[in-house]
Amino acid sequence: MAENFQLQGRHGKSRVRVSRVWRRPAAAGGDVIVEWNVAVSIVSDCLPSYTSSDNSAIVATDSIKNTVYVKAKECTEVVSMEEFAVILGRHFTSLYPQVSEATVTIVERPWERVTVDGKPHSHGFKVGVEKHSTEVIVKKSGSLRINSGIQGYSLLKTTQSGFEGFVTDRYRLLPDTRERIVATEVTAWWRYPFEHVSQLPSKPFCFTQRYQDVKKVLAETFFGPPDVGVYSPSVQNTLYLMAKEVLTRFPDISSVQLRMPNLHFLPVNLGSKEAPLVKVKLPLL
Template sequence: MADEMIDGLRFEQRHGKERVRVARVWRNEDGRHTIVEWSVGISLLSDCVAAYVFDDNSDIVATDTMKNTVFVKAKECSEQISVEDFAIGLAKHFTSVYQQVTTAIIKIVEKPWERVYIDGQPHEHGFKLGSEKHTTEVILKKSGALQVTSGVEGLAVLKTTKSGFEGFIRDKYTALPDTRERILATEVTASWRYPFESLSSVPPKPLYFTERYLDVKKVLVDTFFGPPKEGVYSPSVQSTLYHMAKAVLGRFPDILSIRLKMPNLHFLPVNLSSKDNPAIVKFNDDVYLPTDEPHGSIEASLGRFRIKDVEAAAQVG
């Protein structure tokens, strides 16, 4: 936040606009349509202390103006654009047009509209709502210093076998048995940071970020499940999370670091019994009680040590 000393006190402030919803449709000459729907959050760090202290709004960028800017900039996108490039464009506008603004922070969540297929054929203008969401955060300073982070939210995955958990700490409060056979289910939230440090270092390739988002998502999913026939064994959510993160960094030299959050959504074995009937239903790896409250919470990040090495590798690739 912008940090000031006022009357001997430390004062921090920022202002912006949240949940600006905008949809953009592109109509190609061949008749095919494309649509995106974004929820945009804007936060500006600016020199507008007078508005707080002296009732002087002359340095304020109105939040309504921010909202209108989102619509105008969406209109100006004559060609399909990635959510990251749109966020970069917004940040560039606010830091260049307004002298008072020192930093723009743009966060966008893209709603997952997917093209429908009818009789195996892609529909020209029909879409259905998917599940996981594409996210981005762009931080741009007036100096030109840039930080771009992308991510995915709500990536729900489950496998019915090839998962276990054993050898953990046991004490007088431990009731969980060791197992090498359980359902593994989670809803992945991932965010990864690119090494680009200025506007000029961002790849000019159209939809570069969109393609990378799809690539990363595929690597995460493929690593979680393993080969289609034999799968891959998971000794813990922690182990699977690490291998997913490592696979992303190993596959993409243009990703500096990745953070994964993977709650353990439990499928509890069902064993029903009573005093008179000790085996009403006996679990045999077939009947479960799904529950996500409470659930285990596992989160970690993995990153490279030297940014310059990553940038050099990205240029070579």
């Protein structure tokens, strides 16, 4: 009986740490530095390397790693991580005939410019917390998919949050409340509408600025106005409103996904217990 196999060869290189500095005078905003953790996965017609030990179609991990470094050096102007991922994807799918698709994933370490005496420093940076990430898929046909996101974005408010009216059964211990601390760590992914490399704007689309814009809208929706805030009946409802606001504010984002686990700050019921009186005997002077 004949056996039918459908095989796809995929290989690549991950954990390629690349840093790039663009030197600029203080008058132009100062130096720009990025630190990226890059992973490249390519789909190629390399079946003989599996079936007959013929590696002639394999692009070695060493070549992939060095390509990342070379392409970063060739970027003489500041580029976003999304733009850099597209550059890498187009390179691998155009240079190698056997490569039909390239997936480039980048996570950026958040180096932020420091402020000294109220002024942005020209070449001083500190590490932030939340991380910008992207996944770009480029096919030989020019088909394109760009997803970007944020990881580790921690948000907390001390009031204006509750949770009530949920299922009551014999397992429930949690009481209804309209007053609690609400905290979460946001992981967000959003998709840009560009479906072909030809649809990319001739003038570079500022993906980095859009990342900052989305982060700002997520926080503004979570917290509400600075003086009065906004009431959150549940993390689920707040998540929905945050995602809805992103799609409403930015037509160039076609979809968004949010993951927001509830980081609990639970009150301790001390009952009628009181702290004991502590007496301290001081030495006579």
